[in-house]
Amino acid sequence: xxxxxxxxxxxxxxxxxxxxxxxxxxxxxxxxxxxxxxxxxxxxxxxxxxxxxxxxxxxxxxxxxxxxxxxxxxxxxxxxxxxxxxxxxxxxxxxxxxxxxxxxxxxxxxxxxxxxxxxxxxxxxxxxxxxxxxxxxxxxxxxxxxxxxxxxxxxxxxxxxxxxxxxxxxxx
Amino acid sequence: xxxxxxxxxxxxxxxxxxxxxxxxxxxxxxxxxxxxxxxxxxxxxxxxxxxxxxxxxxxxxxxxxxxxxxxxxxxxxxxxxxxxxxxxxxxxxxxxxxxxxxxxxxxxxxxxxxxxxxxxxxxxxxxxxxxxxxxxxxxxxxxxxxxxxxxxxxxxxxxxxxxxxxxxxxxxxxxxxxxxxxxxxxxxxxxxxxxxxxxxxxxxxxxxxxxxxxxxxxxxxxxxxxxxxxxxxxxxxxxxxxxxxxxxxxxxxxxxxxxxxxxxxxxxxxxxxxxxxxxxxxxxxxxxxxxxxxxxxxxxxxxxxxxxxxxxxxxxxxxxxxxxxxxxxxxxxxxxxxxxxxxxxxxxxxxxxxxxxxxxxxxxxxxxxxxxxxxxxxxxxxxxxxxxxxxxxxxxxxxxxxxxxxxxxxxxxxxxxx
Numbered sequence: 001x002x003x004x005x006x007x008x009x010x011x012x013x014x015x016x017x018x019x020x021x022x023x024x025x026x027x028x029x030x031x032x033x034x035x036x037x038x039x040x041x042x043x044x045x046x047x048x049x050x051x052x053x054x055x056x057x058x059x060x061x062x063x064x065x066x067x068x069x070x071x072x073x074x075x076x077x078x079x080x081x082x083x084x085x086x087x088x089x090x091x092x093x094x095x096x097x098x099x100x101x102x103x104x105x106x107x108x109x110x111x112x113x114x115x116x117x118x119x120x121x122x123x124x125x126x127x128x129x130x131x132x133x134x135x136x137x138x139x140x141x142x143x144x145x146x147x148x149x150x151x152x153x154x155x156x157x158x159x160x161x162x163x164x165x166x167x168x169x170x171x172x
Numbered sequence: 173x174x175x176x177x178x179x180x181x182x183x184x185x186x187x188x189x190x191x192x193x194x195x196x197x198x199x200x201x202x203x204x205x206x207x208x209x210x211x212x213x214x215x216x217x218x219x220x221x222x223x224x225x226x227x228x229x230x231x232x233x234x235x236x237x238x239x240x241x242x243x244x245x246x247x248x249x250x251x252x253x254x255x256x257x258x259x260x261x262x263x264x265x266x267x268x269x270x271x272x273x274x275x276x277x278x279x280x281x282x283x284x285x286x287x288x289x290x291x292x293x294x295x296x297x298x299x300x301x302x303x304x305x306x307x308x309x310x311x312x313x314x315x316x317x318x319x320x321x322x323x324x325x326x327x328x329x330x331x332x333x334x335x336x337x338x339x340x341x342x343x344x345x346x347x348x349x350x351x352x353x354x355x356x357x358x359x360x361x362x363x364x365x366x367x368x369x370x371x372x373x374x375x376x377x378x379x380x381x382x383x384x385x386x387x388x389x390x391x392x393x394x395x396x397x398x399x400x401x402x403x404x405x406x407x408x409x410x411x412x413x414x415x416x417x418x419x420x421x422x423x424x425x426x427x428x429x430x431x432x433x434x435x436x437x438x439x440x441x442x443x444x445x446x447x448x449x450x451x452x453x454x455x456x457x458x459x460x461x462x463x464x465x466x467x468x469x470x471x472x473x474x475x476x477x478x479x480x481x482x483x484x485x486x487x488x489x490x491x492x493x494x495x496x497x498x499x500x501x502x503x504x505x506x507x508x509x510x511x512x513x514x515x516x517x518x519x520x521x522x523x524x525x526x527x528x529x530x531x532x533x534x535x536x537x538x539x540x541x542x543x544x545x546x547x548x549x550x551x552x553x554x555x556x557x558x559x560x561x562x563x564x565x566x567x568x569x570x571x572x573x574x575x576x577x578x579x580x581x582x583x584x585x586x587x588x589x590x
Contacts, residue, residue, distance in 0.1 A: 025256075027256075027330070027333055027334075028259070031259070051311075051315070054312045054318070057319035058315065058318055058319045058359075061322070062318075062355070063352060063355065066322075066325055066348050066352055069326075069329050069330070069333070069348060070348040070352070073333050073341060073344060073345050073348075074345055129311065130312065130372055
């Protein structure tokens with residue numbers, strides 16, 4: 001039962017990701033990305049992590065892609081631009097790096113397939129409850145957690161500063 | 173899980189979905205009749221009635237929803253030539269599905285089945301059994317509700333975009349901005365309840381309200397939740413998404429027939445679902461004074477099964493009664509408050525509700541740590557502080573008369589014309 005659900009969900013996730021890359025229209029891309037994120041949320045559920053399932057849906061599906069859609073719709077930027085792609089040289093580089101990553105994933109999968117996923121500490125019933133995750137975030141991983149929040153704050157301040165400069169320019 | 177259990181689960185899900193859609197049909201009638209009364213009109217009173225002797229008619233208009241549905245079914249279904257076909261076709265489904273699945277984790281009542289079958293004491297947690305009136309009990313029920321609510325905006329946003337119509341698209345853009353803004357205040361208002369109940373599970377939150385509804389310790393949270401949930405389901409006075417005067421019809425301008433009906437339906441089901449969530453979180457869910465004593469009496473006289481059934485049906489009734497009262501409040505608000513301006517909407521969401529919700533979270537945390545044992549004392553303190561905050565914020569941010577220099581009196585301008 002679990003295996004069937006996993007296979008279907010994984011297929012949907014992969015198809016969603018591929019279709020997101022291949023579709024010409026930015027809104028279609030965003031919708032395929034939504035499909036991909038939802039499938040990943042179901043995968044979390046299969047891993048007995050309902051908290052991550054909910055957070056994945058709330059944060060990625062419910063907020064981030066809505067913002068993508070909002071910006072694309074507001075700017076009317078859904079069609080691919082006609083002018084020459086100036087970042088064309090990055091494409092082979094990206095393909096090479098993706099191949100490297102895929103190789104790494106396959107290596108880890110085949111070399112360690114008997115250990116990591118089924119070890120007792122991971123498959124404990126309550127390893128992904130909200131309480132456990134909260135404890136981990138605020139004790140073991142406190143420093144990375146706080147640094148992440150500072151980085152996000154820096155991004156926010158940066159937006160305000162840039163916008164302020166622009167406003168000052170237009171006044172002159 | 174046996175085969176029979178799966179069948180029962182599917183039947184329950186179907187019944188719940190059908191109940192939600194029927195609820196929508198009769199909610200429209202409820203709203204139209206109430207709006208008519210508020211505006212000193214008669215309202216729908218023709219389609220269907222029960223004739224009484226002496227030419228009097230009872231329940232005039234109770235078939236109005238059926239007439240509406242038939243009319244919508246037989247309308248021509250047009251797809252705009254330049255619409256994005258696939259997105260246009262799936263957007264009504266995108267709007268409707270979240271509105272229906274949101275009901276899955278709400279405990280609609282308490283009918284213990286299986287296990288020891290005893291009447292619940294201090295909450296509905298039958299040992300070894302389950303609650304028949306809750307479709308799915310999951311440990312992160314509240315987060316599930318928030319997730320489904322936030323996904324509900326896609327239907328509106330992509331419907332507006334795919335119609336290839338300026339006005340529809342403005343409606344879609346407004347919807348996504350509005351829902352993202354109010355999601356924060358909504359989530360923080362819910363967080364107060366989660367801190368109070370120390371659980372993400374909806375069943376556990378209702379259990380914790382035995383004899384002590386969370387509207388008392390979370391009064392501030394309740395007010396924030398009501399405002400933010402109204403905005404989250406883009407309901408009047410926050411319905412800029414479909415402001416007829418500015419946007420022709422809003423995001424659903426290009427949709428007709430059943431596609432329009434689906435949008436209409438999802439809007440109303442979401443509204444009732446939000447009221448049901450408010451009842452679950454703040455108004456004690458299915459709890460009602462005296463219910464337990466009555467069920468105990470029936471249980472002692474007519475057997476345990478009868479007691480459980482009476483308790484289940486009455487708790488369902490109590491839940492529906494509370495939802496109806498909140499729905500009445502929604503209609504009342506729609507009839508009373510005019511639509512806000514867009515800048516007022518954003519101001520309310522970011523500069524008023526969000527700080528208030530943060531304050532509520534801080535207040536809940538401090539009170540629960542300082543006075544962990546005396547829930548009456550901490551609840552009363554929270555109620556008083558919350559009410560003071562609301563009065564203070566309303567006094568600072570509320571509507572006020574503009575200075576005389578900014579007002580153009582009708583009389584004055586008439587003099588100028590002469």
